[in-house]
Every structure is written in C-alpha cells, then in structure tokens.
Amino acid sequence: xxxxxxxxxxxxxxxxxxxxxxxxxxxxxxxxLYWITQNDETKRETVRLFTEWRKxxxxxxxxxxxxxxxxxxxxxxxxxxxxxxxxIFDTYLYQTELFASSGMYMDITEIAKEQGxxxxxxxxxxxxxxxxxxxxxxxxxxxGAPVIWINREAFARYGIPEPPERWTWDEFxxxxxxxxxxxxxxxxxxxxxxxxxxxxxxxxxxxxxxxxNETMTACVLDDxxxxxxxxxxxxxxxxxxxxxxxxxxxxxxxGGEMAGSGVFYLFxxxxxxxxxxxxxxxxxxxxxxxxxxxxxxxxxxxxxNMAFSTGFIGVYKKTKHPEAALSFLxxxxxxxFNMLVINSGDSLPPVPKFLSSEAFLRPVGLEDEWPLQEFxxxxxxxxxxxxxxxxxxxxxxxxxxxxxxxxxxxDSVLAGQISPEDAGRIEEERINAEIASNIEKDPKLxxxxxxxxxVQQKIDQRKAEGRPIPAEWITNPxxxxxxxxxxxxxxxxxS
Amino acid sequence: MRSKQPWRKLPIALLFLLxxxxxxxxxxxxxxxxxxxxxxxxxxxxxxxxFRDEPLRFVWFENFTTLLTHPRFWQFLGNTFFLMLGLPFAxxxxxxxALLLSRVGQAQHRFKPALGVAxxxxxxxxxxxxxxxxxxxxxWFLFGTMAATSLVVGVVSGGTLYRTLFYLPNFTAGVATxxxxxxxxxxxxxxxxxxxxPMLEGLADWVRGMPGFFAIGLPMLACVAALxxxxxxxxxxxxxxxxxxxxxxxxxxxxxxxxxxxGMLLWWFGYSVQTAVLATVATVIxxxxxxxxxxxxxxxxxxxxxxxxTEVALALLLVPLLLLLSAVMVVxxxxxxxxxxxLEPPNWLGDFHWAKPSxxxxxxxxxxxxxxxxxxxxxxxxxxxELYEAADMDGxxxxxxxxxxxxxxxxxxxxxxxxxxxxxGLQGGxxxxxxxxxxxxAGSTTTLSYFIFSEGxxxxxxxxxxxxxxxxxxxxxxxxxxxxxxxxxxxx
Numbered sequence: 001x002x003x004x005x006x007x008x009x010x011x012x013x014x015x016x017x018x019x020x021x022x023x024x025x026x027x028x029x030x031x032x033l034y035w036i037t038q039n040d041e042t043k044r045e046t047v048r049l050f051t052e053w054r055k056x057x058x059x060x061x062x063x064x065x066x067x068x069x070x071x072x073x074x075x076x077x078x079x080x081x082x083x084x085x086x087x088i089f090d091t092y093l094y095q096t097e098l099f100a101s102s103g104m105y106m107d108i109t110e111i112a113k114e115q116g117x118x119x120x121x122x123x124x125x126x127x128x129x130x131x132x133x134x135x136x137x138x139x140x141x142x143x144g145a146p147v148i149w150i151n152r153e154a155f156a157r158y159g160i161p162e163p164p165e166r167w168t169w170d171e172f173x174x175x176x177x178x179x180x181x182x183x184x185x186x187x188x189x190x191x192x193x194x195x196x197x198x199x200x201x202x203x204x205x206x207x208x209x210x211x212x213n214e215t216m217t218a219c220v221l222d223d224x225x226x227x228x229x230x231x232x233x234x235x236x237x238x239x240x241x242x243x244x245x246x247x248x249x250x251x252x253x254x255g256g257e258m259a260g261s262g263v264f265y266l267f268x269x270x271x272x273x274x275x276x277x278x279x280x281x282x283x284x285x286x287x288x289x290x291x292x293x294x295x296x297x298x299x300x301x302x303x304x305n306m307a308f309s310t311g312f313i314g315v316y317k318k319t320k321h322p323e324a325a326l327s328f329l330x331x332x333x334x335x336x337f338n339m340l341v342i343n344s345g346d347s348l349p350p351v352p353k354f355l356s357s358e359a360f361l362r363p364v365g366l367e368d369e370w371p372l373q374e375f376x377x378x379x380x381x382x383x384x385x386x387x388x389x390x391x392x393x394x395x396x397x398x399x400x401x402x403x404x405x406x407x408x409x410x411d412s413v414l415a416g417q418i419s420p421e422d423a424g425r426i427e428e429e430r431i432n433a434e435i436a437s438n439i440e441k442d443p444k445l446x447x448x449x450x451x452x453x454x455v456q457q458k459i460d461q462r463k464a465e466g467r468p469i470p471a472e473w474i475t476n477p478x479x480x481x482x483x484x485x486x487x488x489x490x491x492x493x494x495s
Numbered sequence: 496m497r498s499k500q501p502w503r504k505l506p507i508a509l510l511f512l513l514x515x516x517x518x519x520x521x522x523x524x525x526x527x528x529x530x531x532x533x534x535x536x537x538x539x540x541x542x543x544x545x546f547r548d549e550p551l552r553f554v555w556f557e558n559f560t561t562l563l564t565h566p567r568f569w570q571f572l573g574n575t576f577f578l579m580l581g582l583p584f585a586x587x588x589x590x591x592x593a594l595l596l597s598r599v600g601q602a603q604h605r606f607k608p609a610l611g612v613a614x615x616x617x618x619x620x621x622x623x624x625x626x627x628x629x630x631x632x633x634x635w636f637l638f639g640t641m642a643a644t645s646l647v648v649g650v651v652s653g654g655t656l657y658r659t660l661f662y663l664p665n666f667t668a669g670v671a672t673x674x675x676x677x678x679x680x681x682x683x684x685x686x687x688x689x690x691x692x693p694m695l696e697g698l699a700d701w702v703r704g705m706p707g708f709f710a711i712g713l714p715m716l717a718c719v720a721a722l723x724x725x726x727x728x729x730x731x732x733x734x735x736x737x738x739x740x741x742x743x744x745x746x747x748x749x750x751x752x753x754x755x756x757x758g759m760l761l762w763w764f765g766y767s768v769q770t771a772v773l774a775t776v777a778t779v780i781x782x783x784x785x786x787x788x789x790x791x792x793x794x795x796x797x798x799x800x801x802x803x804x805t806e807v808a809l810a811l812l813l814v815p816l817l818l819l820l821s822a823v824m825v826v827x828x829x830x831x832x833x834x835x836x837x838l839e840p841p842n843w844l845g846d847f848h849w850a851k852p853s854x855x856x857x858x859x860x861x862x863x864x865x866x867x868x869x870x871x872x873x874x875x876x877x878x879x880x881e882l883y884e885a886a887d888m889d890g891x892x893x894x895x896x897x898x899x900x901x902x903x904x905x906x907x908x909x910x911x912x913x914x915x916x917x918x919x920g921l922q923g924g925x926x927x928x929x930x931x932x933x934x935x936x937a938g939s940t941t942t943l944s945y946f947i948f949s950e951g952x953x954x955x956x957x958x959x960x961x962x963x964x965x966x967x968x969x970x971x972x973x974x975x976x977x978x979x980x981x982x983x984x985x986x987x
Contacts, residue, residue, distance in 0.1 A: 005511060074952050081544045102955075103546025191683055245845050245936070317546060394541075411937035415847035441537065 024065055031321045032063045033328070035313075036076060036089035039068040042283075042344040049340060050331050054324075062324040073098070080104035080316060087319040088328055091138060092311050093387065094403055097394050099314060100132040106315040108326065109136045117329045122350050125308045125386040128477055133391055133448075138314035139329040140350035142341055144278040145308045145380035148195070148299075152292040154270030158182035165296045165375070169206070169232060172299035176242040179273050184241075194242040195274045196263045198298075200410065202307055203229045205385065206300040208486075210478040211402070211431075214459050214469070215452040216390035219431035221424035230413050230420030237414050245414055264288065279376050282345030282369070295372050297379060303482065308384025310350065348376060355381070386477040392435045392449055405430045533961040534558055540955030558962035567938065568946070568963070574851065575942040579920040581855040583811040585862030586912055590905070592661050592863050593871030658872075661864035673930035676857045680843035680931075688840040695838040702838075706831035714827035721820040725753045728813060732806075733786045741802035746786055747779060748803055752810030754778035756817035763825045804981030808913075844932055850939045854927055867912045874908035875901070914978050921971050943967045 024032050037043050047064045054061065067086050070076060073095055079085045085104060099105050112118040117139045119127050130138050148163075155162045160179050163171055176194035183192035204210065207225040212218065236242045264284040266272045268291055275281065276298065285291065298306055313332065315325045331337055338349035342360045354360060355377040362370050393402060409427045412418045418426060439446045455473050462469050468490035474480050483489040537552045562568050664672060679685045702709045732749045735741035741749065758775035762768065843853040882900045891899070924942025928934045934941035934949065941949075943963060951960030 002507065077540070077955070078952065081540055081546070083545055098541070102541045102544060104544075245842070407935075408938060411847075411935055415937045415939075417847065417937055441539075441542070 024063070028063055030061050030063045031324055032065055033088065033321055033324050034065055034067045034086035035328075036067045036070050036086045038071065038090075039066045042340065042346055045340055045344075046337065049336050050328060053331050053334060053336060054327065057327075059324075059327060062321065064328070077102065077104075083318055085316040085318065087316055087321055087325045088313050089316065090141065090311055091314050093309055094389065094394075096129060096137065096312075097132055097389060097391070100135075100137050101394065104317055105137040106317045106319070106322070106325075107135050107137065108315060108329070109134075111326060112136050112139070112329070115326065115330050117333050121333050122310070123308070123352055123381065123384075125384055125477065126310045126312075128386045128389060129310045130312050138312040139332050140310035140312045141332060142280075142346050143308070143310050143348035143350055143380070144280070145306055145348065145376070145384050146199070146276050146278045147295045147297065147306065147375070147379065149267065149275040149277060149281055150294040150296060151267055151270050151273055151275075152294055154183075154273045155179070157270060160273075162294065163296060163299075166304055167296065167299050169203075169299050169301045173232075173236065173240070173242070176236070176273075177240050180240065180242055183271075183273070190241055192271045192273070193244050194272075195276055196244065196267070196272050197276055198233070198236070198243055199276070199307065200229055200233065200406065201388070202298050202305055203232065203301070205305045205478055205482070206303050208303055208482055210388050210476055210482075211406075212388050212390050212476055213456055214474045214476050214479045215456040216388065216476050217392065217449060217452050217456050218435065219390075219428045221431075222428040223424055226424035226427075227421045230410070230423045233410065234413055234420055238416075278347045280345065280347050286345060290368070293368075293372060295375050297383065303485065305383050305385050305478075305481070306379065307387070308380050309387050311347070312350075348380060352381065385481050388476050388478050390435070392438055392445060393431060402431060405434075530961040530964060533958050534965050536958045538956075538958040538961075540957060554958070558959050559966070561959070562962055562966060570938055571941045571943055571946045574938075574940065575921060575924060575944075577851050578855055578858070578924055578942060579917070580811065580815050581859050581862075582913075582916045582920050583808070584815075585859050585865075586867060586909070586916060588859060588863035589865060589867035589912075590871050590909075592868045593875055594901075596658050596661060596868070597872060597875045661868060663864065664861040665865045669926045670930050672861065673857075673927050677844065677931045680853055682840070682842045682845060685843075687843070691840040695840055699834040699838045702830050702834035709830045709834075710828045713830075714824040717820040717823035717827065721756075721817055721824075724813070724817060724820075728753055728809075729782045729786070732782075733789065735802055736786050737789060739801070741806065742799040743787070744800045745802035745806045746783065748810065749806040750779045750783055751775075752806070752813045753817060755814060756821050759818060760821040760824065763821065800981070804978070807977075807981070845936060847936050847939050850932060850936060854924075854931070854940055857927070858923075862916075867916070870908050870912060871905065874905045878904045910978075914975060917974050917978060918971050921967060921974065943970075 020026065035043075035047075043066055047066065050064055051061070070079060070086065071090075073092075076085065076089055077098065080099070081102060081104060091099060109118075119130060119136060122130075122140050123143060126140055126143070130136055130140065150162055152162060158179060160175060160182060163175050167175075179194050180190075180192065184190045201211065204221075204226060207228065209220070209223055209225040209229075211221060213220045233243075237245055263272065263275065263277075264281065265288070267275045268285060268288045285293075297304055313329060315322070315329070319325045333351055335354070338351050338354040339357075339359055341347070341349045342354060342357070343363070348355060349360070361373050361377060363373065390402075405427055409418070409423050409430075412426075413420055413423045435449075439449045452475070459469050459473055468488050469479075469483055470490045471480060471484075474483070474489075480489065484491075535553060535555060535558070537554050537557075541547075542549045543551055679687050682688055728749065732741060732746050735749075736746055754775045757778045758771040761774050762771040766774075841849045841853075843849050878901065882904070883896060886896050886900055922944055924940070925944040925948055928940050928942060928945040929948070932940040934945050944967070947960050947963045947967070950956050950963060954960075
C-alpha cells in the first residue's frame with residue numbers, strides 16, 4: 001500500500017510538472033499575451049497582422065494567444081477578480097460598467113491620448129461605451145449598428161411589397177401581418193415570422209422616451225409612451241405573431257445563442273422575412289450562397305433612430321505585459337486592422353474615416369453588396385445613438401440589473417402576467433430601488449448623484465418652461481441627440 | 496508489541512487520509528464557515544475584491560430581511576416546491592420500473608416467443624414507415640429503431656439490457672440530457688410536438704364531431720371523478736380518526752389536500768381570491784366538524800399530529816390529481832371553440848405556464864431510472880421468498896401480495912428515497928434552468944439553487960447569495976426533521 005501511495009504521489013507530481021512545462025509561457029522565449037475572444041478566421045488573421053505590425057514598428061515580438069474558453073462574462077469577471085484574468089478581453093454592449101466598477105480594467109485615459117487611441121479616434125457615439133465617469137477603459141474593435149435586413153426573395157414569393165428605407169410602426173405592422181398571413185396559410189402551423197427579434201430601447205426612443213432621464217439619475221419608464229411600446233410588443237409577439245418570443249428565438253437558433261446560425265439559415269430560406277442584426281450578418285450569409293438583399297432602418301414612430309454601440313477591447317489591470325497589451329489597442333486604429341474588419345464582413349470598422357473608403361463601399365467581387373455598404377456607411381453615423389447607461393446602476397450586472405429587470409418585465413408582459421400599462425411602473429420602481437440601494441452603499445456615488453439630481457431639477461424646470469437645455473447638463477446620449485433634433489438643445493460654441 | 500503497532504501506523508494512516516482531510520477542509524469546511532459569515536455581510540464582488548479596498552460591512556440580518564420581503568424570493572421558492580410536486584410520481588415510477596425489471600428475468604422464458612414476434616413486427620413496421628417517407632426528419636425512425644433494437648436485444652440478453660437502459664439517464668451527463676430535451680421540446684421541429692401534432696389534429700376532429708361530450712360530458716365526468724376522490728378521502732380520514740390513526744393536525748392537513756384544489760378551481764373559474772380562500776376554509780371546516788364530532792373510541796386520547804406524515808405524503812399525490820381534474824373542468828367547455836381552428840401543441844419551454852410542467856416531465860423521466868430504481872431493485876431482492884410462498888398458499892392476489900408484503904417490506908427503502916428526494920428536490924433545478932431556460936420565461940423556472948447562482952456569480956452579491964443558501968439549508972433541515980419525525984413511523 002505504501003508503494004502504491006508513493007507511486008500515485010510520484011505520478012501526480014510528474015503530471016503537475018508536465019503540465020507546467022507544457023504551458024504556452026514555457027514553450028517560448030517571447031511574452032505570451034492572452035486575448036479572450038472568439039476563435040474564428042478573422043481573429044486568427046488579426047493575430048497574424050498584429051505580429052507583423054509589431055515587427056514593422058520595431059517592437060519586441062510577443063505571442064498573442066486566443067482564449068475562447070472563457071468568453072462567458074461570469075468567467076471573465078471571476079478570473080479577473082481572482083487575479084488570473086486574460087491580458088486583454090473583448091467587452092460587449094453593457095459590460096463596461098461591470099468591469100470598470102470591479103476595478104479590473106486598466107485606466108488608459110492618459111496613455112491613450114499619448115499613443116493615439118483616445119475616444120477622438122472613433123465614433124462620438126462610443127464615448128459612453130469605452131468610458132465610465134470620464135475615464136477611458138478600452139478601444140473599439142468594431143462598431144455595431146443593428147439594421148433590418150430584407151430577404152427580397154421572401155417578399156417576392158408571396159407578392160408582399162417591400163418596406164421603404166424609412167418606415168413607421170404602422171407600416172411594419174401592416175406589411176408584417178400580410179407576410180405572416182401569406183407565409184402561414186390558415187390551418188397550418190406557424191413556421192414563418194416577420195422578424196426574429198426587436199429591442200425596446202429604439203422603440204421608446206422613437207417616441208422621444210429613454211429608459212433614464214437626462215442625467216441618468218432615475219428610470220422614467222412609468223410613462224404612457226412606454227405602455228404604448230409594450231402594447232405593440234405584446235400585439236406583435238402574442239396576437240399577430242410577427243415576432244417569436246424570446247424562448248422561441250432561442251429555439252430557432254437551436255444553440256441557445258441569439259446570433260446563432262439558426263436565424264441566418266431561416267432568413268436565408270425566407271422563413272424569417274427580415275432580420276434585425278448588425279453588419280456582421282455578411283459573415284454568416286455569404287457562405288450560404290447568393291441571396292437578393294436590402295438593408296433598411298428599424299421602424300420608427302416619429303423619431304428615426306438606431307442603436308449604435310461597440311464591442312471593445314479592455315486591458316486587464318494586472319496584466320504582466322502592459323506594453324504589449326496597450327500596443328494592441330493602438331493596432332486597432334491602424335488601416336491594416338480596419339481593412340480586415342471591412343473585408344471580413346464583420347461590423348463597421350472602429351475608425352470612422354474607413355467607412356468612406358473604396359474597400360468598404362465597393363468591395364471587389366461583391367458588387368451586389370455595394371448598395372448595402374453605402375447604406376451602412378450613411379445610416380449609422382447619421383441616426384445611430386449610443387446606449388443610455390446610468391453610472392448609478394450597472395446596466396448588466398450580469399443579468400440582474402437593468403437588462404435583467406427589463407427582460408423579466410417584458411417576459412411578464414408577453415406571458416400576460418402584467419399589463420403593458422403596469423410594465424413601466426414596475427420596471428421604474430425596481431430600477432430606482434436598485435439605484436437607491438447602490439448610492440446608499442457608496443458615498444462617492446452618492447455625492448455624484450446629489451450633484452446630478454440638482455442638475456436634473458434645473459432641466460425639469462427648463463422643460464416645464466419650454467426653454468432649451470444646455471448640452472453640458474445632459475449625460476444621456478439619447479437626449480443630446482433628441483433635443484438637438486427638436487431644437488431644444490442649447491449648445492455653446494465649443495460643444 | 497501488539498499495543499505499539501497501531502501508533503506506529505498512525506502517521507502512515509494520516510498520510511493516506513490527508514488528501515481527503517485537506518480536501519474536506521479546503522472545499523467544504525472553510526467555505527461552509529465562510530458562507531455562514533458572509534450571509535451577515537454586504538460582501539459584493541464588485542466592491543470588495545483585490546482591486547478595490549472598500550471595507551466589508553457587517554449588516555446583521557439585513558440580507559435575510561431583504562430576502563424574505565422580496566417577492567421574487569417567494570416566487571422562486573414557489574417554483575422549487577412546484578417542481579417537487581413531481582416527486583411522488585417519480586418515486587412511484589421508479590418502484591414500478593424496479594418491479595417490472597425484477598420480473599423480466601422470471602417471466603422471460605414464458606414471454607420470449609411473444610416478445611420475439613413483437614420485436615420483429617416493430618422492426619419491420621419501422622422500416623416500412625421509413626420507406627414510405629413517414630419520418631421526414633428521421634427522428635421518429637431513430638426512436639422506432641432504438642425501441643425495436645431494445646426489444647430484440649432484450650429478448651436475447653434478458654433483463655440486463657433493460658436494467659442498463661433504465662439506468663442510462665442516471666449516468667448520462669445532466670447537461671447533455673438537458674440539451675437533448677431542449678431539442679425535443681422545440682415548438683415546431685422537436686419530435687414531441689411533431690408527434691403530438693397529428694394526435695391533436697385527430698383530437699380536434701373528434702372534438703368538433705362531439706362538441707356536446709367535450710363541452711359538457713367531459714367536465715362532468717371530471718367533476719364526478721373529483722367528487723368520488725374527495726368522498727373517498729374524507730371517509731378515509733373519518734375512519735382513521737375513528738381508529739385513532741389520525742389526530743387533529745393530520746385530519747386538517749388531509750382536508751387541506753382536497754380544499755386547496757377546490758379553491759384553485761374557483762379561482763380558475765374567475766372567482767375572486769377572497770372567495771377562493773373562503774371556499775378552501777369552508778372545505779376544511781365543514782367535513783372537519785363532521786369528523787371531529789365523532790366520539791373517541793375507547794376513550795383513548797389522540798396525539799394531535801398522529802398520521803401527519805401519511806396525510807402529507809398522500810396530499811402530494813391527491814393535490815396534483817385533483818388539480819388535473821379541475822383543469823379538465825375549466826378547459827373542457829372551451830375545447831370545441833378552440834378546436835375549430837385546430838389544436839396546437841404547447842410551446843413547452845417558451846410558455847410561462849408550460850415551462851415548469853415541461854421540466855417536471857423531464858425530471859420524471861430521469862428519476863424513474865435513477866438510483867431510486869436501483870435501491871428498490873436491491874430492496875426487492877431482499878424480501879424473503881417465503882413471505883410470497885405463504886401468501887400464495889393463502890390464495891393472495893397480486894394486488895394483496897403487493898400491498899401486504901412488497902410495500903411494507905420496502906418501507907425503509909421508500910423512507911430513505913423520500914428523504915433524499917426531498918433534499919435533492921429542494922436543492923435542484925439549477926442545471927436545467929441554466930441549460931434550458933435561463934430561469935425564464937418571466938422567472939417561471941428559476942429555483943432557489945439557480946437564484947443562489949445568479950445572485951452569487953452573475954450579480955456578485957456574495958453576502959446575499961449566502962443568505963439565500965442558508966435559508967435553503969434551513970428549509971432542507973426542517974423538512975428532513977419533519978420526515979424523520981412523521982415519516983419513519985411507517986418504517987418499522
């Protein structure tokens with residue numbers, strides 16, 4: 001038994017040593033930089049181009065390794081807070097405040113200015129995505145603006161007229177109903193939908209309403225305009241069946257991902273007539289074969305708008321290789337990287353000037369796509385608005401705060417558990433209760449809250465009097481754009 | 496010499512035990528103590544971590560008061576208990592499976608030719624269905640082939656194959672099973688709805704052809720069945736009271752198991768909550784007085800809680816059954832109208848009302864062939880054959896053999912299974928919610944264990960999540976005590 005014990009002990013020790021010596025860091029003399037992202041062709045090409053670029057810049061070589069096993073936001077957070085996070089990691093949509101408030105991001109404000117990857121290098125709409133409380137935490141990897149993709153063949157098949165580039169909710173409802181009725185004859189099971197998903201924020205914005213007030217100190221959804229949006233969502237999803245429920249969408253995608261290949265397959269087949277997805281749909285659709293496509297704006301109800309946000313790359317505060325990690329952010333501003341984004345069919349390039357490049361507007365061999373690319377280069381910068389995120393409540397902590405509350409409330413409306421009229425009140429109460437709880441725990445946050453609440457009072461007063469509101473008082477990107485369009489914004493010469 | 500030897504071996508023994516002890520200390524004892532402490536702090540991963548030096552605050556019972564006043568906690572607790580309603584059926588299913596499997600070996604030689612013919616017919620039919628283009632997606636062909644193969648191999652190999660097949664869900668990784676079930680529950684492409692659709696179409700034709708039966712006859716039948724069950728149950732309670740087998744608390748609990756479905760039925764019919772509650776109370780009080788007025792036999796004082804375990808166990812069977820009959824009464828009158836447009840199979844995981852039953856069905860499937868079945872098989876093999884021989888000589892029927900020999904002899908196993916099932920039921924639901932529904936729709940499949948995960952690891956509120964975990968522990972502990980107090984009376 002003693003011998004057996006010793007043998008087991010020796011084998012385990014040897015295995016541990018083997019594991020250590022076969023780790024990537026031990027295989028090379030170069031520093032190894034870990035990047036949490038998907039392991040696809042574009043990312044592998046990015047790695048190759050980055051290595052080349054560093055060589056050309058005369059920088060010491062590094063080995064950039066893709067880590068796609070820890071993409072889940074919970075894992076990124078858990079590893080980061082345990083002190084073993086990846087050097088650089090992709091950050092999506094609402095995760096900025098989450099990582100920033102945890103302290104695991106490296107604050108790159110000053111160094112970004114020095115090295116040329118500050119917010120001025122990218123779209124103004126992304127300031128809120130890469131910055132929290134005036135500090136910069138990363139640089140965009142791409143720019144996402146979900147638009148409505150139209151499978152023209154599906155419309156032609158049933159003789160349904162295609163929607164125009166700019167269209168209203170009523171047109172959406174009318175055309176959508178006609179399509180769903182034609183594609184799902186009476187007495188058959190529903191297999192075709194008009195669109196795979198919709199987001200409530202662009203619909204609220206269409207009515208001049210945002211989830212937060214101008215200073216983002218409070219949720220303001222207990223409003224008849226929100227009830228109207230919820231009524232429409234209920235009607236479109238439950239009564240007219242233009243849109244599948246979230247669970248049905250997850251089933252459509254089969255793998256549980258919203259952007260999974262199931263939706264693209266069904267869209268390509270014409271089983272889903274339109275698709276609400278950013279430009280990266282090209283990556284999925286091109287290999288499926290040629291298809292007659294158009295892209296148009298999401299439907300509106302008075303104020304045309306679309307969501308415009310970024311997936312960006314942040315640097316881990318405890319990275320062992322800060323120079324190499326920061327150089328990767330600099331690389332994201334280069335023509336080489338932006339051209340890769342353009343040519344791969346991924347979302348829009350992070351640096352705006354490349355939107356007007358020949359390579360973007362007229363990709364060689366893809367002449368059919370030229371009108372679509374022209375739309376992308378025009379629409380997002382003109383009506384795209386950044387996300388509204390309050391510093392007093394995490395947008396996505398991970399699923400439990402703003403996005404979690406929102407999806408639970410919408411789920412409840414669609415399940416008939418609460419009325420569209422009650423939805424806004426419930427969501428507002430829950431979000432504001434979280435805000436109250438957060439500011440109570442954090443004195444710094446409380447001081448900022450009190451300051452901005454005072455500003456909000458002044459804004460409310462001006463609104464009541466019908467007077468324009470100074471731009472510098474407003475932190476919500478929606479209100480800045482909306483008031484400007486309505487002539488209610490008071491801008492000084494510098495703004 | 497002998498007395499010294501154990502001491503000399505102690506270091507070696509400790510060395511062997513050390514990995515286990517270290518593992519226990521590092522992964523069980525320390526986290527346990529820490530989580531107890533954390534439950535009384537405001538530990539938040541985002542504010543209290545290696546990058547931020549904010550001091551941890553001791554908040555006493557704040558996490559518990561927040562939790563107990565939070566409506567979502569009660570919703571999730573309700574979900575957990577709702578999913579546990581399937582436990583009695585799972586236990587009964589595993590007992591049934593064990594009984595069947597224990598007979599396969601004995602009966603095989605008798606039924607072998609018949610099974611062989613059945614297997615051959617099934618295999619040929621499956622092949623013909625495939626050739627005829629019946630199975631568009633190939634899934635039904637796959638299932639048919641698997642069933643036919645099982646039958647054929649079972650006939651050849653005896654009961655071993657069936658035992659393995661029944662036990663299969665237990666050694667298949669949970670997540671893989673859940674992903675498979677998710678595909679099976681797919682509203683349009685899943686085999687369940689693909690199989691249900693033609694049946695529902697046939698049913699719709701049937702309903703349209705006999706609207707009177709479905710609108711009036713079926714609800715009436717359900718009503719009569721429910722009334723018979725209630726009458727049987729109340730009479731049984733009266734007899735138990737007369738024989739001093741049930742005390743006041745047990746009788747009240749027993750009456751509640753029929754009163755709650757009465758209240759639910761009224762509520763489903765659109766009556767107010769107050770009316771439903773009043774009806775529930777009345778259904779307890781009126782028969783309660785009728786039973787309670789009867790004189791005590793032999794002047795023997797009753798223990799108030801005597802028989803409570805039996806009533807609770809029975810309630811777990813009665814309540815779902817009566818609710819099912821109530822549902823027939825509510826849905827029946829509307830069936831002919833619904834059938835005019837054709838009956839649609841449910842959106843299993845996507846519908847707020849169907850999501851929990853969907854998970855229950857899946858759990859039932861997994862539970863029938865679980866460790867419970869193996870325990871029952873072991874229990875069955877331990878029953879002395881002399882008891883059955885004696886029963887045979889007395890001319891006992893199969894039913895009498897089961898109720899008077901098998902069931903009492905299996906009581907210790909059943910008790911153990913019940914205890915473990917309740918514990919697992921309270922702690923369960925995480926993997927399936929995470930894999931299949933993400934706790935939705937509208938939180939309908941979020942159980943307490945998933946709530947702990949989402950608060951602790953998604954939201955980062957470690958203090959709050961620990962409080963939920965300790966509340967769950969208290970529940971498990973309380974219910975286990977209840978089981979030991981009232982359940983093990985039947986064991987001996």
